Amino acid sequence: MIKVSQGDLDMMRMLFDRYHLKIFNFLLKMTRDRVISQDITQEVFYKAIKYKTSYKNGKFSSWIFTIARNVFSDHYQKSKSSPKRLDDFEYKTMSEETDHIEQNEVKQQLDQALNQLSDSDRELVIMNRYQGIKYNEIAEIVGSTEGAVKTKVHRAIHKLKGYYLQNA
Amino acid sequence: MNCKQIEELLIDYIDLNLDEDVHKEVETHIAQCEDCKASLQELKVLFGAIDSEPLETPDAGLALNFEEMLQKEKETLSDPKVVKLNAASSSHWKTALQIAATIALVFTAYFFGKSQNNETLSQEVAVLEKEKIELKQTMTISMIENQSASKRLQAVNYAEEFEKPGNEILKALINKMQYDDHINVRLAAAEALAKFADSEMVRKALINALETEEDPSMQIELIQILVSIEEKRAIPSMEMLLQKEETPDYVRDQVKIGLPSLI
Numbered sequence: 001m002i003k004v005s006q007g008d009l010d011m012m013r014m015l016f017d018r019y020h021l022k023i024f025n026f027l028l029k030m031t032r033d034r035v036i037s038q039d040i041t042q043e044v045f046y047k048a049i050k051y052k053t054s055y056k057n058g059k060f061s062s063w064i065f066t067i068a069r070n071v072f073s074d075h076y077q078k079s080k081s082s083p084k085r086l087d088d089f090e091y092k093t094m095s096e097e098t099d100h101i102e103q104n105e106v107k108q109q110l111d112q113a114l115n116q117l118s119d120s121d122r123e124l125v126i127m128n129r130y131q132g133i134k135y136n137e138i139a140e141i142v143g144s145t146e147g148a149v150k151t152k153v154h155r156a157i158h159k160l161k162g163y164y165l166q167n168a
Numbered sequence: 169m170n171c172k173q174i175e176e177l178l179i180d181y182i183d184l185n186l187d188e189d190v191h192k193e194v195e196t197h198i199a200q201c202e203d204c205k206a207s208l209q210e211l212k213v214l215f216g217a218i219d220s221e222p223l224e225t226p227d228a229g230l231a232l233n234f235e236e237m238l239q240k241e242k243e244t245l246s247d248p249k250v251v252k253l254n255a256a257s258s259s260h261w262k263t264a265l266q267i268a269a270t271i272a273l274v275f276t277a278y279f280f281g282k283s284q285n286n287e288t289l290s291q292e293v294a295v296l297e298k299e300k301i302e303l304k305q306t307m308t309i310s311m312i313e314n315q316s317a318s319k320r321l322q323a324v325n326y327a328e329e330f331e332k333p334g335n336e337i338l339k340a341l342i343n344k345m346q347y348d349d350h351i352n353v354r355l356a357a358a359e360a361l362a363k364f365a366d367s368e369m370v371r372k373a374l375i376n377a378l379e380t381e382e383d384p385s386m387q388i389e390l391i392q393i394l395v396s397i398e399e400k401r402a403i404p405s406m407e408m409l410l411q412k413e414e415t416p417d418y419v420r421d422q423v424k425i426g427l428p429s430l431i
Contacts, residue, residue, distance in 0.1 A: 009238055009241060009242050012238060013234075013235075013238060016238075020230065020231070020234070021223060021225065024225075024226045024230070025223055028224050034224075034226070034227075038226050038229070041226065041230060042230060042233055042237075045234055045237070046237055049237065049238065049241050050241075106217050106220065107217075107221060109217075110214075110217045110218065110221070129215065129218050130218060130221070154176065154179050157179055157211070157214070160214065161210055161211060164214055164217070165210055165213075
């Protein structure tokens with residue numbers, strides 16, 4: 001990434017290859033909408049290129065996830081402020097859910113349980129359990145301490161477990 | 169450790185995040201405690217469900233769009249760099265020129281103002297000077313007719329100060345030199361006129377004065393002046409003085425000293 005920030009854009013392709021799946025799946029879990037997730041992923045890498053000079057030493061994954069979170073919350077802010085888009089969004093999630101019924105039940109139950117969590121809890125679980133991001137890195141991404149993140153993640157997992165087993 | 173404490177460690181137990189002895193302690197507890205074993209099982213089910221979720225792959229469009237974006241970025245990165253450099257350097261010149269122009273403007277304005285000031289000032293001074301001279305001339309002429317000898321003397325002294333006195337002044341001086349009752353005024357007038365000996369009128373007047381003057385000190389003064397201005401036309405008058413019986417000896421002596429340098 002240091003090479004990218006120095007203007008080597010071919011390195012950016014390598015980073016895209018390595019991380020775009022993670023980012024996409026993270027966003028997919030957050031939004032449950034393929035189109036929006038792809039749009040946001042696109043924007044995340046666009047911003048990474050655009051603001052490459054703002055990258056300071058540190059883990060690239062933390063940096064790119066920080067961008068992803070910002071773009072995602074920007075997106076939500078936008079859709080909140082425009083009711084038309086919110087309707088659109090809800091309609092899409094509904095259609096996603098109907099798709100899910102046809103898919104395996106475990107996944108549907110899990111998604112349902114995940115959806116019952118608060119936004120921040122869901123985000124933490126997704127980052128830690130789905131993306132396998134370590135506590136100290138999550139702390140870096142969300143701007144917190146490792147200990148606090150670990151406690152929160154554990155609480156969220158227990159909550160999720162409760163919801164999941166309830167639904168089952 | 170009680171069950172609550174164990175339950176808090178279960179996630180780390182699954183993730184193998186615990187130290188070896190703590191891990192063993194949890195392990196032995198679970199082997200004995202059914203509740204905790206059930207909790208562990210539930211977590212494992214949850215994590216199994218999460219892990220079994222397939223990684224979704226985005227549409228091919230995403231990678232294509234990215235490629236396109238990267239290409240565009242490369243172009244803008246290589247292109248604008250050249251332009252930017254040029255723009256930067258030209259703007260440097262521009263700034264330099266702007267600064268230079270500002271300095272030049274300030275200086276021109278300063279010097280223009282200064283010269284303008286000087287001009288008007290010198291004009292004013294010139295006008296004042298002229299007025300002063302005119303005033304002095306009028307004053308001198310009026311004073312020179314004053315009844316008091318000392319005033320007349322003062323006027324003669326004033327007249328002497330003019331660099332280029334007008335004819336009126338010269339005539340007044342000549343008049344004083346020839347006809348003033350007071351010897352001192354006549355002497356001063358003669359002295360003043362000696363300065364303006366360039367004028368032919370003054371020279372003639374000096375010669376005439378020597379012919380008519382009877383006061384010996386005035387005669388000596390006139391002889392000295394005429395000799396110093398090398399007026400040869402005064403020679404007959406001087407010779408006449410030598411022949412006159414009334415002429416005092418010291419006047420004769422003065423003539424004798426002066427004559428040789430004239431001839």
